[in-house]
Amino acid sequence: MASILWFRRDLRVRDNPLLSEFISNEVLPIFIFDTDILSLLDKDDKRVSFIFRSVLKLKNELIGIGLDLAIFYGKPSDIFSAISKKVTIDEILASTDNDAYAKQRDADIASQYKLRRFSDSFLLSSSMGLKKDASPYRVFTPFYNSILPFVEPLSQNIYKPKKTNPANFNYNGILDADLTTKEIAIENIGFDSIDISHIPFLDNPLDLLPGYKDNFAKYKDHRNDISSKPYTTGIGIHLRFGTLGIREVIRELYEYKHQGIDTSEYIRQLIWREFWNMLLSHFPKSEFENFYPFDIKWENNESKFAHWCNGTTGVPIIDASMRELNATGYLHNRLRMVVGSFLTKNLHINWQWGERYFSKKLLDYEPSSNIGSWQWASSTGADGVPYFRIFNPYLQTKKFDKEGLYIKKWVKEYEQIPSNKLYDEVYLFKYGDHFYKAPIVSHKDSSEKWLELVNR
Structure with missing residues (x-):
């Protein structure tokens, strides 16, 4: 009998509960390239290249501790059915996920096998961080204040791999549901190999925080700077797929704090991540509908949406961002x-x-954070910005990219335009079509229309 260690978004050996909490004398570590997920992605999706590379790195790490990784391609239910014909499954261990697909997938597997899940992608489990009456918080600040005293202690729980034996299995190649083997190549799961060398600390994520250490003291004052030296770490993709664990990140941040480096604001941002995950866990319908049932008469103009997606709205900061x-x-x-x-x-x-x-484009796409943040921005979610607060893209440009360095880097059409004109809406409407294009909407007029659309 064997414990199946189902690696998903915890692609590391360090501090991983899967490698210490099993009960069997043998283990079969596996990773499944889930065709239900992959079928929704473009063939040049950078995240698949990142995952593929990380899975191979995990395989080598497991070999280094006397184990190995069996790599599969198919539907999880079909893969486990195939495994069960070769190995007696005692239990399956996996980390918890809270989006709708993951919950249904796990429910299907749990109906056939003993499935034990662990909170690894997030510091808190769904039963933690609740109010005294056991109901979830809906506002960030009281949530933050309630859990902050427990954040450092929780991070001190370190999982060390137990010595065990690998199950007798075929660890070579990529196996499908028939256990047919193909060469380990990304093309054999239907994707292109994409250059992802721009991802920071791709091969050595443990060096990420030490490399950023000197910036933490300035993080609060400079984290909104978009045109100067980056004051963001790029840690998101590593947390998303578990090449860095949240516990080891928190431990290191508190170690710096004890050394006199103020990491409080960065820790606060990580607790926002916990807050969004807690909300999705307790309010799963928010994945598909407004957290609060506001009646907004969306116009949903497909042409305007295409301009937004492609970065061709004529609004400099929007086009550069997209x-x-x-x-x-x-x-x-x-x-x-x-x-x-x-x-x-x-x-x-x-x-x-x-x-x-965003779910298709963001390298660090985290369903709970993305859903929560979009509802925050649109004033439809928990602890959202008031509906009458509307970001003025021209004022945001003046405040955060006054010299136009960021905009001109990404929108070459503005290279010869004086920087102060990039936040001059009147100028852009008058002359935009001469060198690129005029904005597709007026900020004032469209903001007033928004207030009309919101039925309060």
């Missing part, structure tokens, strides 16, 4: 808020359209 997202899979959090507000409150397009687009 072009960076499309080219790299990255987008600064400040800019995510700006483009989110613009899509919903200026173009009057349902936040779900934007959320779906």
Whole structure:
């Protein structure tokens, strides 16, 4: 009998409960390239290249501790059926996920096998961080204040791999549901190999925080800077797929704090991530509908949506943001808020359209954070920005990219335009078509229309 260690978004050996909590004398570590998920993605999706590379790195790490990794391609239910014909499954261990697909997938597997799940992608389990009456918080600040005293202690729980024996199995190649083997190559799961060398600390994620250490003291004051030295770490994709664990990140941040480096604001941002996950866990319908049932008469103009997606709205900061997202899979959090507000409150397009687009493009796409942030920006979610607060893209440009360095980097059409004209809406409407294009909407007029559309 064997414990199946089902690696999903915990692609590391370090501090991984899967490698210490099993009960069998033998283990079979596996990773499944889930065709239900992959079928929804473009063949050049950068995240698949990142996952594929990380899975191979995990395989080598497991070999280093006397185990190995069996790699599969197919539907999880079909894969486990095939495994059960070769190995007696005692239990399956996996980390918890809270989006709708993951919950249904796990429910299907749990109906056939003993499935034990562990909170690894997030510090808190769904039963933690609740109010005294056991109901979930809906506002961030009281949630933050309630869990902050427990954050450091929770991070000290370190899982060390137990010595065990690998199950007798075929660890070579990529296996399908018939256990037919193909060469380990990304093309054999239907995807192109994409250059992802721009991802920070791709091969050595443990060096990420030490490499950023000197910036933490300035993080609070400079984290919104988009045109100067980056004050963001790029840690998101590593947390998303578990090449860095949240516990080891928190431990290191508190170690710096004890050394006199103020990491409080960065820790606060990580607790926002916990907050969004807690909400999705307790309010699963928010994945598909407004957290609060506001009646907004969305216009959902497909042409305007296409301009937003392609970065061709004629609004400099919006176009630069979307072009960076499309080219790299990255987008600064400040800019995510700006483009989110613009899509919903200026173009009057349902936040779900934007959320779906981000889900295809963001390297660090986290369902709970993305859904929560989009509802925040559109004033439809928990602890959302007031509906009458509308980000002015021109004021945001003046405040965060006054010299136009960011905009001119991503929108070459503005290279010869004086920087102060990039936040001059009157100028852009008058002359925009001469060198690129005029904005597709007026900020003032579209903001007033938004207030009319919101039925309060």
